[in-house]
Amino acid sequence: MIKVELISCSMKKEIKKFNIYSRIETFFKKVGLNPENGDVLALSGKYLAISEGRFYKLEDVVPTDEAYELAKANDGDPRIAELVLRESEAVMPSFAGIFMASVKGMLQPNAGIDKSNIKEGYVVLYPQDPNASARKIRLFVLDRYGVKVGVVVTDSRIYPTRKGTTGIAIGYSGILPIVDERGSKDLFGKKLKVTKRAIADQLATMVQPIMGESNESRPIVLIRGLSEYVVDGDVEAELSVSYEEDIYFAAIKNYLQGKFYPKKQVRAKDNARKALYQGL
Amino acid sequence: MIKVELISCSMKKEIKKFNIYSRIETFFKKVGLNPENGDVLALSGKYLAISEGRFYKLEDVVPTDEAYELAKANDGDPRIAELVLRESEAVMPSFAGIFMASVKGMLQPNAGIDKSNIKEGYVVLYPQDPNASARKIRLFVLDRYGVKVGVVVTDSRIYPTRKGTTGIAIGYSGILPIVDERGSKDLFGKKLKVTKRAIADQLATMVQPIMGESNESRPIVLIRGLSEYVVDGDVEAELSVSYEEDIYFAAIKNYLQGKFYPKKQVRAKDNARKALYQGL
Structure with a gap:
């Protein structure tokens, strides 16, 4: 036992x-x-993170132009975008104000920045x-x-x-x-x-x-x-693992390209899929 | 306590x-x-699954034409492709013989089909x-x-x-x-x-x-x-959640489209990224 x-x-x-x-x-x-x-x-x-003082009053955060641009691509808060850019190596907008960030090579929504369980108007980052x-x-x-x-x-x-x-x-x-x-x-x-x-x-x-x-x-x-x-x-x-070695990136790329089986389901789902890959 | x-x-x-x-x-x-x-x-x-007899001798599996096509897109085993197609609603090839399958709406590599901890030459599926x-x-x-x-x-x-x-x-x-x-x-x-x-x-x-x-x-x-x-x-x-509501699909789509911050990193990583979205 x-x-x-x-x-x-x-x-x-x-x-x-x-x-x-x-x-x-x-x-x-x-x-x-x-x-x-x-x-x-x-x-x-x-x-x-709180023990280390790793929290910000959101109204004290001054976004850069790039943060404004990122936030706009995503309907997000430019101050959160600013902090996410500071906390991560790379960021891609997702939707609904969520920024998908790469932190030490790993995808994490909003680079782990969170508004819950901290004083109103504050956000907590990851520990240093x-x-x-x-x-x-x-x-x-x-x-x-x-x-x-x-x-x-x-x-x-x-x-x-x-x-x-x-x-x-x-x-x-x-x-x-x-x-x-x-x-x-x-x-x-x-x-x-x-x-x-x-x-x-x-x-x-x-x-x-x-x-x-x-x-x-x-x-x-x-x-x-x-x-x-x-x-x-x-x-x-x-x-x-890098994006290039990641089985999800490769599969989602194939999905967006229409490599999707069984083929008769592809046809049925084509409109939804086309809406996703529009512009690629 | x-x-x-x-x-x-x-x-x-x-x-x-x-x-x-x-x-x-x-x-x-x-x-x-x-x-x-x-x-x-x-x-x-x-x-x-084993208790339910949900295993196959791989050499007994006869792939359909579609399974051969899927396997070819991916350098995979057509017999595994065949079983993955039977076990899932939808499949996209990933790489290195891995098929990313949607099982009850959720992505799972190879639809959970596995060769380990079963007799040589056999594969185990999910329970029925x-x-x-x-x-x-x-x-x-x-x-x-x-x-x-x-x-x-x-x-x-x-x-x-x-x-x-x-x-x-x-x-x-x-x-x-x-x-x-x-x-x-x-x-x-x-x-x-x-x-x-x-x-x-x-x-x-x-x-x-x-x-x-x-x-x-x-x-x-x-x-x-x-x-x-x-x-x-x-x-x-x-x-x-559907692909259309999934924060990873949206973010990876943006990545493939070049919506990626900070922009100077996009330039540095452009070759790797271009290789990924080639053909989209």
């Missing part, structure tokens, strides 16, 4: 910069236990350097409690053609972010050819039913029992 | 149709407990009707143990521009598949405007670090402590 435990508690809401380390101590006091070797500590990226923050928290736990834990910083994400959000790791330390199963064997001894498991993202998602999204205020979750994914130190890994 | 437990154990590998209900009884005997009201039972979609199977399992648990549990059927998925797989629910019963937070209040009493939480997918992902992908053989995981998402009966919900 294998058993994994997820443990959390309510924390007070934060309205200005605060000391994340003291809150982690508070967390362990409130749940009534100490961290152990092999635990993973999952932290809400937004909570961490989530991997560095995760590392500092890992080292704090080692120093304060003498144990080696993994740390994962979480955010929400949306899957194409699917309603609702699941989780993503925007930062991590002391864990295996990805496990490459290529070469390992399946139940029948056959070598697996393509499977990689996004462990960091799985850990970030597994705490979401507990963290919630609205006023649950459980920004820290302890994961106990998955020490096989906890490592001593940091594992550098490239977690993104 | 809130505590959630994930409990599992190894099960024997299966090479032909089997009785899923007797395996569920075996599971509870092996982990040494009985299900309780509010538990969620997560089952590997592949395990369930995963929601119906989930419901039958829920009713079996009610009948056999007298308790109301939720059931979720899991598979792996890939997020755009990201390496590695996380989880998705391909079927469910007795749970809230999605929680719409629109109208609920954040920590500051502001109404949330857009957030929906894909609870079924979160539950499907949270068991993945335990289930594994290769030879762990833990196809059943019990989730205890999340009874807030368990309901008595079935909740019908539309979990997919």
